[in-house]
Amino acid sequence: MTTACSPPPECARIVHELPRRIRFSCPVLHNPALDTAYLEAMLRNIPGVDSVRINLRGISVVVCYDGDPTVKGRITALLNDLPEELWQPDTDRNGTADGLNVAARGIMTLLTPAIPRQIVGPLSTAMSLPTLAEGLETLLTRGVKVEVLDGAAVGLSLLRRDYFTANAIVALLNLGQYLEQLSEDRTTDLLRSLLRPRGETVWAERDGQEVSVPMDELVIGDLVICGPGELIPVDGMVAHGEASVNQSSITGESVPVHVSPASDVFSGSVVEEGRIKIEARQVGAETGMARISRFLETSVRHKSKAQKQSDALADSLVPITFGLGVLLYLITRDISRAASVLTVDYSCAIKVATPVAVKMGMFTAAHCGVLLKGAEAMDALSRVDTVVFDKTGTLTSGQLELTDAVPFNGISPDELLAVAAGAEAHYAHPVAKAVVRAAEMKGVELPPVGQVDFVVAHGVSAYVEEKRVLVGSHHFIHEDEGIDCSAADEAARSLREAGNSLLYVAREEKLVGVIALRDELRPESAQVLRDLKAAGIRKTVILTGDHKDTAEAIAAQLDALDEIHWELKPEDKARIVGNLREDGHYLAFVGDGVNDAPALVSAHVGICMPDGADLARESAQVVLLKEDMNTLVKAREIAVRTRQVIRNCFHSAVGLNSLILLFATTGRFSPLMSAILHNSSTIGILAYAALGAMQKPKAGVHAEES
Ligand SMILES: Nc1ncnc2c1ncn2[C@@H]1O[C@H](COP(=O)(O)OP(=O)(O)OP(=O)(O)O)[C@@H](O)[C@H]1O
Ligand SMILES: [Zn+2]
Numbered sequence: 234m235t236t237a238c239s240p241p242p243e244c245a246r247i248v249h250e251l252p253r254r255i256r257f258s259c260p261v262l263h264n265p266a267l268d269t270a271y272l273e274a275m276l277r278n279i280p281g282v283d284s285v286r287i288n289l290r291g292i293s294v295v296v297c298y299d300g301d302p303t304v305k306g307r308i309t310a311l312l313n314d315l316p317e318e319l320w321q322p323d324t325d326r327n328g329t330a331d332g333l334n335v336a337a338r339g340i341m342t343l344l345t346p347a348i349p350r351q352i353v354g355p356l357s358t359a360m361s362l363p364t365l366a367e368g369l370e371t372l373l374t375r376g377v378k379v380e381v382l383d384g385a386a387v388g389l390s391l392l393r394r395d396y397f398t399a400n401a402i403v404a405l406l407n408l409g410q411y412l413e414q415l416s417e418d419r420t421t422d423l424l425r426s427l428l429r430p431r432g433e434t435v436w437a438e439r440d441g442q443e444v445s446v447p448m449d450e451l452v453i454g455d456l457v458i459c460g461p462g463e464l465i466p467v468d469g470m471v472a473h474g475e476a477s478v479n480q481s482s483i484t485g486e487s488v489p490v491h492v493s494p495a496s497d498v499f500s501g502s503v504v505e506e507g508r509i510k511i512e513a514r515q516v517g518a519e520t521g522m523a524r525i526s527r528f529l530e531t532s533v534r535h536k537s538k539a540q541k542q543s544d545a546l547a548d549s550l551v552p553i554t555f556g557l558g559v560l561l562y563l564i565t566r567d568i569s570r571a572a573s574v575l576t577v578d579y580s581c582a583i584k585v586a587t588p589v590a591v592k593m594g595m596f597t598a599a600h601c602g603v604l605l606k607g608a609e610a611m612d613a614l615s616r617v618d619t620v621v622f623d624k625t626g627t628l629t630s631g632q633l634e635l636t637d638a639v640p641f642n643g644i645s646p647d648e649l650l651a652v653a654a655g656a657e658a659h660y661a662h663p664v665a666k667a668v669v670r671a672a673e674m675k676g677v678e679l680p681p682v683g684q685v686d687f688v689v690a691h692g693v694s695a696y697v698e699e700k701r702v703l704v705g706s707h708h709f710i711h712e713d714e715g716i717d718c719s720a721a722d723e724a725a726r727s728l729r730e731a732g733n734s735l736l737y738v739a740r741e742e743k744l745v746g747v748i749a750l751r752d753e754l755r756p757e758s759a760q761v762l763r764d765l766k767a768a769g770i771r772k773t774v775i776l777t778g779d780h781k782d783t784a785e786a787i788a789a790q791l792d793a794l795d796e797i798h799w800e801l802k803p804e805d806k807a808r809i810v811g812n813l814r815e816d817g818h819y820l821a822f823v824g825d826g827v828n829d830a831p832a833l834v835s836a837h838v839g840i841c842m843p844d845g846a847d848l849a850r851e852s853a854q855v856v857l858l859k860e861d862m863n864t865l866v867k868a869r870e871i872a873v874r875t876r877q878v879i880r881n882c883f884h885s886a887v888g889l890n891s892l893i894l895l896f897a898t899t900g901r902f903s904p905l906m907s908a909i910l911h912n913s914s915t916i917g918i919l920a921y922a923a924l925g926a927m928q929k930p931k932a933g934v935h936a937e938e939s
Contacts, residue, residue: 244260244312245257245258245259245261245294245309246258246259248293253297253298253299253300254297255298255305255308256293256295257293257294257312258292259292262287262293262294268319269287269289272315273285276296276308279304279307279308279311281298281299281304282296282299282304282308283297283298283299284296332411334407334411335404335407335408338360338400338403338404338407339404339408341356341360341400341404342397342401342403345357353396354394354396357400358391361388361391361399361400364383364402364406365384365387366384367380367384368383368385368387369384371384372384377551377555379580379584381551381555382551382554382575382576382578383402385555385575386402386572386908387399387402387403389568389571389572389575390904392568393568393572395905397905398903398908401905401909402908402912405908405913405915405916406581408916409585409915409916409919412585412916412920412923434446434447434448435448435466435467436457436459437455437456437458438455438458439455443458448466451467452513453513453514454513455512455513456473456510456512456513457469457510457511457513458508458509458511459504459508459509460508460687461476461504461505461508461689461803461804461831462503462505462802462804462828462830462831463504463689463830464501464502464826464830464849465499465501465503465511466500467511467514468499468514468515469497469498469513469514469515470495470511471495471497471498471509471510471512472509472510472512473494473509473510474493474494474507474508474509474510475491475494475507475509476491476492476504476505476506476507476509477489477491477504477505478491478502478503478504479503479504479505479835480499489505498511501851501852502834502852503830503831503834504831506804538612539612540591540608543584543879544580544587547580547584550578551578551580554574554577554579554894555575557894557898558571558572558574559571565900567900569903569904570897574894574898574907576908576911576912577890577893577897577907579887579890581915582882582885582915582918582919583882583883583886583887585919586886586921586922587608587879587883588608589919589926590878590923590925591607591608591875591926593875593924593927594611594872594874594926594927595607595611596927597871598867598868598871599858601864601867601871601929602857602858602861602864603855603857603858603867603868603871605871605872606853606855607854609854610838610854611871611875612872613838614821614838614855614869615869615872615875617770617819617821617837618769618770618771618820619770619772619774619813619818619819619820620765620772620821620822620865621773621774621775621809621813621820621822621823621836622773622774622775622822622823622824623776623806623823623825623832624775624779624784624787625663625777625778625779625825625827626663626824626827626844626845627825627862628754628758628761628862629753629754629758629787630753630754630755630860631663632667632752633664633666633667633734633750633751633752634671634751635650635668635670635671635748635749635750635751636728636733636749636751637748638671638748638749639746639748641720641721641744642743642744646746647675647677649745649746649748650675651678651679651680652697652702652738652740653704653738653748654672654673654679655681655682655702656682656693656695656697657693657704659685660685660687662827663827664736664750668748680697681697682696682697688709689802689828690778690801690803690828691705691709691713692706700740701741701742702740703737703739703740704737704739705737706735706737706779706780707725707737708800710737710739710744711737714739714742716739716744717744718744720744721744725747728747728749729782729786730782730786731786732751732783732786732787733749733750733751733783734751734780734783735747735748735783736748736749754791755861757861757862757863758862759790759792761862761863761865762791762792762793763792763793764863764866765793765865766793768866768870768873772795772796773794773796774794774797774809774813775787775796775797775798776797776798776806776809777797777798777799777801778799778801778802778828780799780800781799781800784797784799785797785799803829803831803832804831806828806832810836811835814835814836820837821836821837822835822836822840823840823865824839824840824842825841825845826841826849826850826853827845830849830852834852838854838855839852839854839855840854840855840856840857840865841855841856841857842857843856843857843860844860867929874925874926874928875926878922878925879922882918882921885914886914886918890911890914893907893910893911893914
């Protein structure tokens with residue numbers, strides 16, 4: 234499958250180059266079997282690459298990167314030796330419903346009355362064959378399903394030499410399929426490109442040392458280390474340790490499972506408690522690709538519960554319609570009346586309209602800056618009545634600024650900063666990044682550091698210049714480590730009341746300083762909470778690992794906030810989410826995957842911030858694509874409206890078809906009339922599904938207030 238469409242050896246040529254930007258000419262882009270969205274994702278995944286644009290018409294690829302020649306080398310190497318997985322094995326899916334085919338059938342139908350009698354019979358029969366064959370095959374393999382009705386209606390029309398009706402039914406069926414496929418293809422492409430993985434590092438043990446390794450440099454057999462609150466980045470087997478693991482993003486089951494050596498674990502699940510070393514079985518692009526396709530499969534293909542129910546109802550109506558047709562024939566011996574009845578079925582509109590509405594809703598949401606992963610996510614988001622936020626990085630910007638560094642026990646402010654930043658270097662927590670950034674801005678040199686231990690939701694301990702240094706929360710330093718922090722109490726209170734988060738720094742078991750960091754609320758946050766309330770959310774909650782005073786300072790600025798819980802560890806956050814679920818709330822959790830992954834996957838709907846950890850982006854059902862909380866309100870609005878559209882489609886399908894069925898049964902509609910009314914109502918419903926769900930929310934989301 235791949236050798237046939239493999240590219241010629243030299244496929245990319247540099248046509249234009251600036252220090253940080255290269256344009257390649259890539260004739261291979263002409264090949265429709267090449268998955269360009271995935272190629273783009275792979276290019277973006279090369280560390281050092283800033284942006285990638287693939288131009289299919291100009292068959293060129295423009296890559297902006299950091300100017301590093303080794304990066305350029307990797308880009309060129311990738312383009313000149315495209316990996317096998319970029320080639321799609323099968324581009325023309327079942328081919329029954331391409332646009333040309335649909336148009337040809339439409340024209341054929343319209344021309345039917347004008348075609349000479351001798352030709353029209355065989356021609357129509359030939360064109361109906363696929364529908365007849367499918368009907369027969371379905372009847373034999375799966376029983377009385379829609380395809381059987383379609384086949385019978387077409388077959389009876391042919392028997393009655395009513396070729397126009399036969400052709401019309403086939404053409405309309407094709408049009409429906411075509412519209413459905415169109416929406417599916419568009420969404421799948423879109424999701425693929427939005428879900429592309431970005432570079433991320435994980436902790437692995439190599440030669441007995443814990444090192445931070447870029448995801449794409451992991452090799453099979455590497456020991457990957459995962460602690461509480463962390464997402465598991467690979468598929469593999471537990472080699473050491475025990476843990477309780479939340480697999481709800483994969484299995485949907487939110488009760489954590491206990492794993493011990495030799496248990497299998499899957500990427501995208503989360504460690505709730507305990508620490509494990511995992512022997513990687515699938516790594517790099519394999520896992521990335523596998524994860525993307527798993528997502529696409531589970532989220533786009535999988536139907537939501539509501540959808541399955543309406544499908545089942547539609548299916549159960551088929552034998553009834555079929556039986557009615559047969560019965561009618563037996564009683565009246567009127568084959569035309571039987572044919573009229575058989576042309577009507579409930580399931581086309583019901584089954585086709587829902588996925589079309591869902592996909593169009595997803596498409597619209599993506600254009601508003603939100604990725605909704607599939608029908609289930611959409612359905613769940615529309616039902617949410619409680620929204621729980623992790624504080625840092627969601628309602629606040631997460632870009633912490635250092636405001637004060639108060640030294641104690643005779644060290645200088647710069648030394649305090651140097652010690653803290655040294656210990657925090659290489660940690661991805663927003664607190665750590667802020668301290669390191671502040672040190673860099675002040676030009677403070679970072680001292681050498683040995684043996685760093687991160688204590689999730691507490692802080693770090695490290696050896697800085699051979700001395701043991703602790704940086705973290707008051708709880709960590711004072712209560713867990715037993716270091717007296719009362720000297721800082723007074724300063725701490727006033728700093729916290731001003732809304733700062735505090736870090737305590739201790740060296741050799743003595744407090745050496747307090748660092749105050751300020752995280753601003755996003756400008757839109759207060760309004761977003763009000764908008765959510767206006768959009769039917771009953772309860773808004775904030776969970777934070779931060780101190781009570783800081784939490785209260787934040788809460789004071791949010792009038793539409795109902796609850797705030799502070800000083801929480803990742804498993805506490807998951808527990809609160811679990812309790813709210815048990816109390817009957819239907820809830821969304823908004824977080825960034827840093828110390829909140831268990832809660833994120835425990836909620837009915839996990840919503841991830843754009844900068845969230847890659848794995849959080851993958852296990853969340855909803856990903857915000859912009860640093861703007863208003864997108865959350867829009868997504869909710871789209872989800873609610875899509876559900877409404879689906880409900881309307883369902884009701885109109887049932888209502889209209891029942892009416893047609895009534896007229897057909899009583900002999901008032903000819904088969905042609907029934908076919909036209911049934912199929913045009915189906916297409917009408919489909920169009921409504923697509924257009925209704927495609928509407929963007931009102932530009933000003935604040936319009937409904939006041
Ligand atoms: N790398 C770190 N260095 C120092 N202190 C830390 C570090 N990580 C966590 N802490 C301390 O532990 C507390 C809780 O951390 P956690 O990550 O759970 O919450 P957070 O991210 O600050 O806030 P939120 O829960 O709102 O996102 C922090 O407020 C901080 O005091
Ligand atoms: Zn503790």
